[in-house]
Amino acid sequence: MAAKSRKFNVAIVVLLGAYAVAALMVLTRPGAALSGDERAVVRIAHWQIEAGPREGIDAMIKRYLELNPHVRVEQVAVPGRIYKQWLRTQLIGGTAPDIIEFGRLFNADDIPPRFFEQISELVEKPNPYNKGTPLEGVRWRDTFKDGLDTPDTYIENLSNFYGVTLCTLSTRLFYNADLMEEISGSSEAPSSFAELRAFSEKLAQHNAGAKHPISMYAGSKFNGRILMGGMLSRAGVGLGISNDRLREQGQQVRDASVDYLRGNWDHRTPELLTGLKLMQEVARNLRPGFQQLERDAAMQEFMRGQAPMIITGTWDATSLTSLAPFKVGVAVFPWPDRSDKEVGQHFWGPLAEKDNTSFPLCVNRMSPHKKETIDFLHFITSVEGNTIFFEKSGWLPATRGVVVPEEQQVYLPSPVGLPVRTPYIEFGAETATLWQRQLYRLVSPQGSVEEFLEVFEKEFPDALKSDLRNKTRHLTLSLRHDMQPLIALAMLDRLLAPDPKRIHSRVVRESSQNIAETRLYEALAALERGLDVGTASRKDSSNGDE
Structure with a gap:
């Protein structure tokens, strides 16, 4: 017993010692209570753990500290699988970093108005770090290639800017x-979809005599979603334009949801049936079981030479070109178009690639060093800072004036053409889950479009309604959040002398509010009354006869 007691005491001493060392390290780190380093600490959190971006951020931090030795900047890279949960915990606990990568993919509309600083006034002023460049004196948002006109930075329902961006992304075929x-x-x-099909036939001949057959595309749930989603959404461009009552060059996701409930489309329309057949075709060129695999598995499959092609975002370009033991080529994926004799009748074009800038960075409203935080954002989005990031990471710049070498211009997205707005796959969490759960009925060797639709169509309406209710709930909260500033602006117009800038701000906010409320009430009516909301057919809608 005495020996066991001594062992227990030693274990307790070791445990307490380890705790004391850990506590001392936390309390004495730069910016902490017992630290002798009095510099302001700015922390930047993101989920980009691929090869390139971390090195790019480190290089920007190094240069920034040379210019601002009174500040310390720390990079916090969190894997994407846990980032959303980690971030919400940090925000609620009041321990979140000063700069936070955040995007609409999180499906968390409540976070920006609760936790992020709105920067609408800041983006109207010049970036001081662009002094001496062609962008000197240009307002900050106009120094970005897209003017920050992206849902990740400008939240329409809140009529405010909440972030800035660091790069431009596109989807490419690596081979x-x-x-x-x-x-x-x-x-x-x-270079064409017909040639892609011809290559598939040659691969089948190659596999016929091979000991270890290979797939045409490296596959995972992520890469399969790009391929299959791309087929369906591009096939549905014409459908979206026909149903576009607001004349936005295609329907937004929420408007397409409402139109489904009004009976203006379903997945048996000729355009979407064609898209589903193409989804089935490309899925069978991925390895069996790809739906259960993460994107790392597809990267490894390609790196091992077990698939000649992989379709992915340019965020993987640095990893692929630097780590692959073979020459990696890059090309624009040859999606079907009007020239295709078999399926071209349902494809509109040309279609533009999304040229929105990305890697959205927001300011934590509770940051103790907002001045330094904004200053660091100014630097990394300046011509100098963004050039450093681009050269070290290989990710395309978001800032105008940063030169992209000829060999990397293949990554630049083409902005010419009609936008691809509605995926027709995912309208929110519930429909996304439904797609994932039933997709095997479409893509398995024994599956078919009819078998898939027979089951899918029974569950889709309820899933869509659930997603739409969730969107209306978030929209209602957003509208309430923006009501107080609107009332304040209206009262200032009554109490103070006319101010053109203030009046313009109020008019813009009111206009956004009115449009958002219109969409909200239409969605609520569609949820309650379904087919009874409007009787316009697709033909009437396309002719504007409503």
Whole structure:
């Protein structure tokens, strides 16, 4: 017993000692209570753990500290799988970093108005770090390639800017040039959908005599979603334009949801049936079970030479080109278009690639060092700062004036053409879950479009209604949040002398509020009354006869 007691005491002493060391490290780190380092500490959190961005941010921090030795900047990289949960915990606990990467993909509309600083006034002023460049004196938001006109930075329902961006992204086809030549006799990627189908036939011949057959595309749930979602959403562009009563060059997701409930479309329309058949076709060129795999598995499959192609975002470009043991080619994916003899009738074009800037960074409203935080954001989005990030990370710049070398211009998105607005797959969390749960009925070797639709159509309306109710709930909260500033602006117009800027701000806010309220009430009516809300057919809608 005495020996056990001594062992227990030693364990307690070791545990307390480890706790004391950990506590001392926390309390004496820069910016903490017992730290001798009195510099302001700015922390930046993000989920980009691919090769490139962390190195780019480190390089920007190094240069910034040379210019501002009184500030310390720390990078916090959190894996994407846990980032959303980690961030919400940090925000609620009051321990979140000063700069936070945040995007609409989180499906968390409540976070920006509760936790982030709105920066609408700041983006109207010049970026001081652009002094001596062609962007000197240009208001901050106009120094970005898209003018920050992206849902990740400007939240329409709140009529405010909440973030700035660091890069531009696109989706590209990366291919193993040596393996392509072995299979087809050419080291170049197919340049049309017909050529892509021809390559698929050659791959089938290649696999017929191979000991270890390979798939055409490296596959995972993520990469499969890009391929299949791209087929369906592009096939549905014409449908979205036909139903576009607000003349926005295609319907937004919420408006398409309402139109489904009004009976203006379903998944058996010719356009979407074509898209579903193409989804089935491309899915069968991915390895079996891809729906259960994460994107890392697809990267490894491609790196091992077990698939000649992979479709992914340019955020993976640095990893692919620097780590692959073979020559990696890059091309624009040859989606079906009007020229295709088999399916071209349902494809409108040309279609633009999304050219919104990305890597959205927001300011924590509770940051103790907002001045330094904003200053650091100014630097990393300046011509100098963004050039450093681009050169070190390989990710395309978000700031105008940063030169992109010719060999990397293949990554630049093409902004020419009609936008692809509605995915027709995911309208929110419930419909996304439904798609994932039933997709095997479409993509498995024994699956079919009819089998998939027979089950999917029974569950889709309830899932869509659930997603739409969630969106109306968030929209209602957003409208309430913006009501107080609107009332304040109206009272200032009564009490003070006319101010053109203040009046313009009020008019813009009121206009956004009115449009948002109109969409809200239409959605609520569609949820309650369904097909009884309006009787306009697609033909009437396309002719504007409502």
